[in-house]
Amino acid sequence: MTMTMARERDAEKLLEVRNIVQEFAVRGPGGVKGAKVHAVSDVSFDMWRGETLGVVGETGSGKSTLARSIIQAPRPKSGEVRFLGTDLMKLGRRALTEARRQMQMVYQDPYGSLDPRWTVLELVEEPLLGYKVGTKAQRRERACELLDLVGMDPGVFGRRRPHELSGGQCQRVAIARAIALNPALIVCDEAVASLDVLIQAQVLNLFERLRTELGLSYLFISHDLALVKQVSDRVAVMHLGQLVEVGPSEELYRRPLHPYTSALLNSIPGLDPATGKVRRPTAPKGEPPSPINPPSGCRFRTRCPLAQERCAQEVPRLRELFPGHQVACHFPLATPDGASANGTASTASSGGSSGGSNGTASASGNGAATAGDAVRS
Numbered sequence: 001m002t003m004t005m006a007r008e009r010d011a012e013k014l015l016e017v018r019n020i021v022q023e024f025a026v027r028g029p030g031g032v033k034g035a036k037v038h039a040v041s042d043v044s045f046d047m048w049r050g051e052t053l054g055v056v057g058e059t060g061s062g063k064s065t066l067a068r069s070i071i072q073a074p075r076p077k078s079g080e081v082r083f084l085g086t087d088l089m090k091l092g093r094r095a096l097t098e099a100r101r102q103m104q105m106v107y108q109d110p111y112g113s114l115d116p117r118w119t120v121l122e123l124v125e126e127p128l129l130g131y132k133v134g135t136k137a138q139r140r141e142r143a144c145e146l147l148d149l150v151g152m153d154p155g156v157f158g159r160r161r162p163h164e165l166s167g168g169q170c171q172r173v174a175i176a177r178a179i180a181l182n183p184a185l186i187v188c189d190e191a192v193a194s195l196d197v198l199i200q201a202q203v204l205n206l207f208e209r210l211r212t213e214l215g216l217s218y219l220f221i222s223h224d225l226a227l228v229k230q231v232s233d234r235v236a237v238m239h240l241g242q243l244v245e246v247g248p249s250e251e252l253y254r255r256p257l258h259p260y261t262s263a264l265l266n267s268i269p270g271l272d273p274a275t276g277k278v279r280r281p282t283a284p285k286g287e288p289p290s291p292i293n294p295p296s297g298c299r300f301r302t303r304c305p306l307a308q309e310r311c312a313q314e315v316p317r318l319r320e321l322f323p324g325h326q327v328a329c330h331f332p333l334a335t336p337d338g339a340s341a342n343g344t345a346s347t348a349s350s351g352g353s354s355g356g357s358n359g360t361a362s363a364s365g366n367g368a369a370t371a372g373d374a375v376r377s
C-alpha cells in the first residue's frame with residue numbers, strides 16, 4: 001500500500017480500538033471473593049467505514065463483552081476506543097449519549113428487545129423521541145419511511161404489537177429502530193441466530209441492502225462461521241478474551257494462520273471434495289480454560305497441538321504476516337518466508353495457500369488442526 005493509499009484509508013477510519021481490557025469481579029472456585037473474569041484482554045483492531053467485520057469464537061470467548069465495551073456499556077476498564085476520531089473513553093455522560101446515536105445494536109432475541117405493550121409505529125418512533133428529533137408528525141412520517149426501508153408496510157404492520165409479528169418481522173422492527181438515527185455503525189450480536197434459515201437469508205439481504213443504501217458498517221458477531229464468511233469483508237477470531245487472528249474473510253477461511261482458527265473451521269460440517277462424502281466436523285480439542293485463571297503466555301496453548309515451550313512464557317502479539325492478515329501466534333500455520341509451525345517448510349506465499357494438494361492450510365505432524373474442509377463448506 002502506498003503512503004497516499006494508507007492516508008486515504010485512514011481518512012475513512014470508523015473505529016480504532018486500542019488495548020481494551022474488560023474484567024468482571026466474581027467469586028472464584030469455592031466461593032472465594034476477589035476473583036475476576038478476564039472477559040476482554042488487551043484487544044486492538046480497526047474498522048473502516050462501510051465494512052462488515054465479523055467476530056467469531058466459541059461461547060464465552062468475549063464477543064458480546066467486546067461489542068458492549070466498544071459502545072461503552074459498560075466502559076472498558078482501560079484502553080482506547082476512538083470512534084470517528086473521538087476517544088469515547090474520555091467523553092462525559094452527555095457527550096457519550098450523543099455519540100451513541102451513531103452506534104446502534106441489534107440483538108439476538110427479536111421479541112425480548114421490543115416492549116410488548118407498544119405498537120410497531122411507537123417502537124420505531126421511540127429512538128427519535130428519545131433524542132427529541134422533529135415534531136410528533138415528523139416522527140410518525142419518519143417511522144413510516146423506516147418501516148418501508150425494512151420492507152414492512154406501515155399501513156399493514158404499523159398498529160400491530162410484537163406478539164402479532166413473526167420473529168423475522170420483529171427483527172425488521174428492531175433494525176428500523178437501529179437505523180432511525182442514521183448511525184454509522186451497527187453492532188449485530190447474534191442478530192439472526194434465532195431465525196430459521198430462510199428468514200435468516202432475508203434479514204441478511206436486508207442488512208446488505210441497508211449497508212449499500214445508507215453507507216452502514218457492521219460489527220457482526222456470530223458463532224456461525226459459515227454465515228460470518230458470507231457477510232463479512234474481514235473476520236476477527238476471538239479466543240478467551242483475546243483476538244488471535246484478523247484478516248480478509250476469503251483469505252482467513254482459505255488459509256487460517258492460527259491453530260485455533262483452523263480448529264474452529266474444522267468444526268463446520270461440510271463436503272470433502274476429495275471423497276464427495278460429508279466430512280465429520282471436529283470441535284477444537286478440549287474445553288476452553290477458565291477465563292478467571294487463563295494460562296500464561298498463549299491462552300490457546302493448553303489445547304494447541306503445536307504448542308512449544310515458548311508459548312507458555314511469552315504472550316504472542318497480533319502481527320501482520322500477510323497484507324491485512326494478522327495473527328497472534330509464535331508458530332503460525334504459514335508465513336511469507338515459508339517457515340511454519342514446528343520448523344517445517346510451508347508452501348505459503350503471499351496471496352497463495354499453504355499445505356495440502358487441495359490448497360488448504362494445514363499444520364504438520366502431531367494431529368494438528370487442518371482447515372481445508374471448512375473452506376469447502
Ligand SMILES: Nc1ncnc2c1ncn2[C@@H]1O[C@H](COP(=O)(O)OP(=O)(O)OP(=O)(O)O)[C@@H](O)[C@H]1O
Nearest residue numbers: 024026037039058059060061062063064065066291
Ligand atoms: N456481567 C458479567 N459478570 C461476570 N462475568 C461476565 C459478565 N458478562 C460476561 N461475563 C463472562 O465473560 C466471558 C465472556 O462472555 P461473553 O458473553 O462476552 O462471551 P461470548 O463470546 O459473547 O459468548 P456467547 O457466544 O455465549 O454469547 C464469559 O466467561 C462470561 O461468563
